[in-house]
């Protein structure tokens with residue numbers, strides 16, 4: 082099969098953008114394009130927006146199963162946050178300490194250098210609020226995975242997207258002047274390779290490294306018994322040097338969350354990589370054991386589950402805010418361009434939108 086031929090370059094600014102992925106980078110990018118008067122279609126494979134800013138709802142309360150909190154350094158991120166003040170709250174219980182494998186403090190919490198924020202009532206609230214203008218403009222397609230990007234069959238100057246939806250229903254969306262990929266680097270590389278497009282971008286993507294993360298979520302309603310404030314340690318968040326566990330946080334200490342004591346435990350990048358293919362019961366048992374060693378909590382949880390993030394944190398970023406080719410009008414953004422934080426995703430999405438509208 083011949084390689085897909087990109088549309089020829091046109092002088093006028095693109096007017097209909099496809100943004101693939103509705104994580105924070107995709108949402109920031111699409112909103113900026115919409116505000117600038119462009120037509121946008123955001124296509125997301127899962128049933129909700131937010132990507133790695135995820136919330137798991139259970140009968141015992143919610144868990145922030147992806148990003149735990151965010152910090153704000155870029156004034157443009159601050160400005161965007163100020164447009165939806167109700168969607169975030171400060172998490173003051175974040176004097177984060179470092180623990181040895183047995184849960185002893187080896188590094189005392191330092192005075193908080195910058196505020197830690199969480200979405201309210203859950204982490205997903207922020208992407209949900211920011212995606213609302215896209216929903217209002219009927220610009221968001223959920224449960225739709227993009228399988229291939231190719232030249233539009235009816236207009237060689239545009240792109241079309243081959244997608245699959247629930248029950249593998251196939252569809253072709255034509256008529257895009259530009260296509261922007263807002264997804265983890267390895268997913269972007271696979272999509273471009275499958276579409277036989279942008280080999281130079283694929284090469285750049287190969288330099289990016291992302292680590293997986295197994296996440297354990299636990300609920301202990303027994304801590305609501307009279308006279309028992311909570312189980313185990315006095316602290317609410319800690320980094321750990323246990324070989325299995327990198328981070329532990331008491332979800333119920335976050336503002337506006339339910340009262341049932343709940344913990345989220347993130348496995349270390351090394352351990353998650355080594356155990357990536359393990360089955361869930363095995364991972365759950367091992368992480369539960371490590372949790373007991375670090376916190377001293379040996380009570381049986383009423384709720385326990387694990388979630389595997391195949392691409393979680395960036396270990397080696399691209400080192401520039403986005404990739405954009407004005408000739409073929411293809412672009413890429415995501416946290417991995419700049420780093421591993423929620424704010425990096427926002428800045429990358431914003432900067433790609435600015436570059437693509439200047440082209």
Ligand SMILES: Cc1cc2nc3c(=O)[nH]c(=O)nc-3n(C[C@H](O)[C@H](O)[C@H](O)COP(=O)(O)OP(=O)(O)OC[C@H]3O[C@@H](n4cnc5c(N)ncnc54)[C@H](O)[C@@H]3O)c2cc1C
Pocket residue numbers: 101102103104105106107124125126127130131132133134146147148149150151152225226227228263264265268272294296347390392393394414415416417421422423424425426
């Ligand atoms: C366990 C964990 C803990 C974290 N903790 C923190 C933290 O405490 N603080 C912090 O600042 N950051 C944290 N992060 C990182 C933070 O979540 C990310 O930096 C940020 O959410 C990335 O946003 P993004 O839009 O770049 O990518 P994503 O959120 O990954 O969004 C990409 C979207 O693209 C969609 N997609 C992919 N392929 C396709 C396709 N072919 N078709 C359609 N849709 C597609 C995906 O479904 C997804 O919704 C954490 C991440 C994880 C996983």
